[in-house]
Amino acid sequence: MRHVTSRLLLAAAMTLGAIAPAAAGVIRGVLVTAPHRARPGAGASPTKPAVQKGARDAVIYLEQVPDKVEKKLAKTAKKKTPRPPRIVQRQLAFVPRVLAAPAGTLVEIENLDRVYHNTFSISASKRFDLGKYPPGAIDSVVFDRVGVANLHCDIHPDESAFVVIVPNHAFARPDSLGRFELPKLPKGQYQLRVWHPRLGEITRVVDMPKHGDVALELRF
Numbered sequence: 325m326r327h328v329t330s331r332l333l334l335a336a337a338m339t340l341g342a343i344a345p346a347a348a349g350v351i352r353g354v355l356v357t358a359p360h361r362a363r364p365g366a367g368a369s370p371t372k373p374a375v376q377k378g379a380r381d382a383v384i385y386l387e388q389v390p391d392k393v394e395k396k397l398a399k400t401a402k403k404k405t406p407r408p409p410r411i412v413q414r415q416l417a418f419v420p421r422v423l424a425a426p427a428g429t430l431v432e433i434e435n436l437d438r439v440y441h442n443t444f445s446i447s448a449s450k451r452f453d454l455g456k457y458p459p460g461a462i463d464s465v466v467f468d469r470v471g472v473a474n475l476h477c478d479i480h481p482d483e484s485a486f487v488v489i490v491p492n493h494a495f496a497r498p499d500s501l502g503r504f505e506l507p508k509l510p511k512g513q514y515q516l517r518v519w520h521p522r523l524g525e526i527t528r529v530v531d532m533p534k535h536g537d538v539a540l541e542l543r544f
Contacts, residue, residue, distance in 0.1 A: 348508040351516065351530055353540030355379055355502040357523060376502035378522060383424040383488045384504050384542075385495035387515040397493035397507055398426070408432050408464065411475070411485060413441045418475060418485030422521060424497060427470050427489050434462045440479060447473040449489060472519065486521050518542055 357376045389397075410432040412419050416439075425431065435441045435457055443463070444453035449471025454463050456479065467473060467489045477483040496504040511534040518526040523544040530538055 348510050349532060349535065349537040350505055350508050351514070351532070351538045351540060352505040353503075353538075353542060355382055355384065355498045355504060355518065356541065356543040357382070357502060357520070373501045373503075375500050376498070378520070379498040379502040380500060381422045381522070382498050382518055382520045383422065383490065383495060384498065384506070384516065384518050385424070385490040385492075386506065386509075387491060387517060389492050389494045389514070390510060390512070393494070393507070393509065394492045401493050410434055411487075412436045413443075413477070413483070416480050416483060418477075418483055420485070422486045422488065424488045424490060424495055425467065426493050426495075427491060428466070428468050429489070430464050430466045431487060432462055432464045435459055441483075442478045443475055444478060445473045445475050445487075447471065449473050450487070488519055516540075520544065 354373070355376065357379050408430045409423055409425055411423055412434045414436040416437065423431065433443050433454065436459075438459050440456050440458055441461075442454060442456050443465075445451060449469045450465070450467050450473040452465055454465070457463060467487055470489050470491050473487040473489070475483075475485040475487065494507050494509070496506050498504040509532050512532055514530045514532060516528045516530050518528075526542055526544065528540070528542065530540070532538055
């Protein structure tokens, strides 16, 4: 009886091992958008990272991830943010200036000013024109093609924004210090891209090990 029980426990352990998810790690690091200049007579603090000017405008994403990973990320994102992402026009400006979203995302555009606005794009990734709309109006656009759509208002020429459409849910936005972290990934090789409205693009091949994380420093 003892041998039978041992065999059953072994079989159960093997089954659990077969269905358990592969070991995963994350890609994290810092995006450096400007050199840090210490004050005269003072060195840079080793415990206080320098603020990276414009880092928040960057979008960091992976060109491709395994289907199982993407399905899980999409499900988690839907639970976390059930309503569509929204760009508002406030004080004659688009807010946020940069919005990142996976292909196929419906983006809402809302006029919070007391004047008429318009939103249009002639970018190759998405061409549209919502026409003129009054204060309080909300319209929407589906961005179904990977790329960058530059938004404008034909009533207020100084208004502009960017919708960065990425191929999946494995993307991140750096904080003011340039720090970022991508979702957990299984072992494999990944193509990482960084887009910035002023500084351009960076491409990096990243090898994710079977165990552990990957730390990167990305510099423009």
